[in-house]
Amino acid sequence: MSDKSTKTLDWRYNRVGCSTCIKAQDFLDRHGIATQVLEDAKRKVYKQEKAWDLVGRVQNIYARKHTKTAHFKVVDGVLQGSHEDFLEMVLGPTGNLRAPILLSGKDLLVGFDEAAYTKVLL
Secondary structure (H helix, E strand, O other): OOOOOOOEEOEEEEOOOOHHHHHHHHHHHHOOOEEOOEEEOOOOOOOHHHHHHHHOOOOEEEEEEOOEEEEEEEEOOEEEOOHHHHHHHHEOOOOOEOOOEEEEOOEEEEOOOHHHHHHHHO
16 A cells, blocks of 8 residues: 555544544544545534445445444445345444544444444555
8 A cells, every 4th residue: 555644534424522533533634634625514414325336436344333343345346245235234223324434445344343444444
């Protein structure tokens, strides 16, 4: 991958005050990773349709929710595996996208998992 001092995320969805978002921000700060587009989840709410839009843009999705982690592959814009499991990992109880979500090239990171962040971003 590129030098971590010049690494830039394509898009980040963040909720101010969210403890998981704070962990994600700390990781990005420690490694000098900037964000091209930052959206505030309190100001811009995305529903399930945005999750499917993101699937069409990536090849790998790494998600963590509580203690559960998942890796989903996407081939030619089609999610491989259970759609229900995918939606469970990326949507909150209200049906909105969870935060944080990071888009880096063909990889999508949902939630905060230091191992996945390290694999994808460093």
